[in-house]
Amino acid sequence: MPLTTDNEMLKKAALNNASLKEKSSDSDKSNREVSEKVLLSKADDNKTISNKISDDAWIRWVMQTARTWDDLANVIKLTGIDEVDEDHKKMAIYALEINNLVSIFEEDGFSLSYIKRQNEFLEKFYNYTVTHFKREEAMMKPFGFSWFERHQDQHGEILSQMRSMIDDCNAGRATISLNLKVAVLEWVMVHINKVDYHDFSLKNWRPLFLNATKLEDVSHLIKKTGVEILDKEHLDLAAIVIDFDQMLMETSPNAALSISQIEALKSYFAAFLKGALAHFADEEKFICEYDLKGMEEQREQHANFIVMLEEYNEACLTGDIEKLKGFKLRIIEWWIHHINQVDYRSFGLGNWAAKMLEKARVWDDVSGFVKLMGIEEIDEYHRKMTEYALEFSHIIDRTIKKPNDSSLAKEATVIFEKLYKCAEEHFSMEEKIVKERYPKFLDGQQEQHVIFLEQLRTYMGDLEASRVQLTQKMKVGILNWWVNHINVTDYNTFIANKERV
Numbered sequence: 001m002p003l004t005t006d007n008e009m010l011k012k013a014a015l016n017n018a019s020l021k022e023k024s025s026d027s028d029k030s031n032r033e034v035s036e037k038v039l040l041s042k043a044d045d046n047k048t049i050s051n052k053i054s055d056d057a058w059i060r061w062v063m064q065t066a067r068t069w070d071d072l073a074n075v076i077k078l079t080g081i082d083e084v085d086e087d088h089k090k091m092a093i094y095a096l097e098i099n100n101l102v103s104i105f106e107e108d109g110f111s112l113s114y115i116k117r118q119n120e121f122l123e124k125f126y127n128y129t130v131t132h133f134k135r136e137e138a139m140m141k142p143f144g145f146s147w148f149e150r151h152q153d154q155h156g157e158i159l160s161q162m163r164s165m166i167d168d169c170n171a172g173r174a175t176i177s178l179n180l181k182v183a184v185l186e187w188v189m190v191h192i193n194k195v196d197y198h199d200f201s202l203k204n205w206r207p208l209f210l211n212a213t214k215l216e217d218v219s220h221l222i223k224k225t226g227v228e229i230l231d232k233e234h235l236d237l238a239a240i241v242i243d244f245d246q247m248l249m250e251t252s253p254n255a256a257l258s259i260s261q262i263e264a265l266k267s268y269f270a271a272f273l274k275g276a277l278a279h280f281a282d283e284e285k286f287i288c289e290y291d292l293k294g295m296e297e298q299r300e301q302h303a304n305f306i307v308m309l310e311e312y313n314e315a316c317l318t319g320d321i322e323k324l325k326g327f328k329l330r331i332i333e334w335w336i337h338h339i340n341q342v343d344y345r346s347f348g349l350g351n352w353a354a355k356m357l358e359k360a361r362v363w364d365d366v367s368g369f370v371k372l373m374g375i376e377e378i379d380e381y382h383r384k385m386t387e388y389a390l391e392f393s394h395i396i397d398r399t400i401k402k403p404n405d406s407s408l409a410k411e412a413t414v415i416f417e418k419l420y421k422c423a424e425e426h427f428s429m430e431e432k433i434v435k436e437r438y439p440k441f442l443d444g445q446q447e448q449h450v451i452f453l454e455q456l457r458t459y460m461g462d463l464e465a466s467r468v469q470l471t472q473k474m475k476v477g478i479l480n481w482w483v484n485h486i487n488v489t490d491y492n493t494f495i496a497n498k499e500r501v
Contacts, residue, residue, distance in 0.1 A: 080200070090132075
């Protein structure tokens with residue numbers, strides 16, 4: 001459908017504005033009032049309400065009142081595949097942006113700038129959805145899943161609905177409303193919770209585990225906890241299992257194993273067993289160091305895994321090929337499920353980062369947890385900005401000891417100014433690199449950069465006006481956001497993206 005001119009858009013918008021407002025204004029304002037009241041309630045109250053209504057009604061109510069990702073996080077199911085789950089989160093955040101557009105419309109009414117902003121947003125949302133659907137289909141297609149065409153057809157239906165919605169808005173036949181937000185979220189959430197959750201379930205990827213000949217065949221299914229040493233050990237051990245299986249495949253199915261073949265298999269198996277024991281010790285040490293939950297569950301699962309390995313060790317010692325043939329599938333399936341469910345729950349960044357950052361004083365205290373991007377200028381800026389944030393932590397420590405020393409606020413403002421200037425320079429340079437090498441990640445990077453800079457400006461203004469006191473919470477908030485941005489957003493852009501290619 002051809003795009004209308006600016007004047008035509010305004011004329012059509014004006015003609016439709018009255019009827020659209022009359023139909024949507026009352027319900028939208030009602031929804032907004034409910035949203036504001038609900039967001040003041042506690043999580044316990046929400047649980048009580050959810051017990052009184054059906055799951056579908058509860059989810060629809062959450063969609064109507066949601067303002068941020070946290071409001072939706074508990075009703076959108078995780079597939080267990082990082083790349084897919086990150087896309088789903090981004091799509092939900094796009095849908096929630098409709099709240100802001102509705103607020104602007106209610107305050108300022110129709111204008112050419114509003115219509116352009118509305119249409120730009122819808123096109124951006126549509127394009128991201130297209131990219132996500134292509135990514136999902138590229139992951140599934142090579143394995144000939146029976147439901148692939150059904151999944152692909154549903155993608156087409158959703159895109160068709162979105163395109164129709166965009167065309168209506170472009171032509172002035174419709175405008176963004178809270179009802180539209182709910183409709184969009186419903187498309188997204190029903191597809192995620194009922195289609196993606198089934199189709200991307202790990203049990204459906206067993207053929208991939210069975211046929212894997214190298215680590216890269218399964219690495220995208222292994223979730224990263226954010227603890228670099230543990231994530232590396234997870235991948236190293238998975239690689240040993242696959243290499244072990246490849247060695248088995250090279251043996252003659254009917255001939256007895258030679259002494260040298262048995263010794264080679266024993267060597268691989270011993271390496272895996274030794275690595276698994278060392279890895280489990282590292283995990284349990286980390287849990288103790290940061291006083292994390294889940295030690296009992298981890299120890300129980302570790303013990304069960306070692307028992308399972310001992311069964312295969314006996315088969316390895318006796319050269320029992322038939323017993324060993326099931327090794328890769330059973331071990332890899334258990335391994336990935338344990339990492340994605342138990343380890344991810346225990347070692348997720350949010351469980352330990354705040355405690356580590358609260359104790360941090362110098363770069364060496366955090367360098368082991370800040371991932372390298374492999375691009376020298378980016379890694380150098382990451383280090384420099386982290387050091388500025390840690391300088392701020394020294395001022396916080398002194399403030400706790402001398403709460404009445406007004407000069408410390410001035411020192412903090414100076415550090416904030418340095419951090420802000422460094423952040424501006426870094427983000428500008430980083431966005432140029434992303435635009436040139438990984439353009440599909442540019443929007444996400446720019447959005448997060450804007451959030452961080454706005455937060456710093458707010459802090460600086462509050463400090464200068466003496467509206468806020470320096471606290472440990474402020475320091476941890478800055479460091480936590482920053483390290484999470486590097487380890488998740490930047491990592492997905494500069495490292496995981498290259499690994500997938």
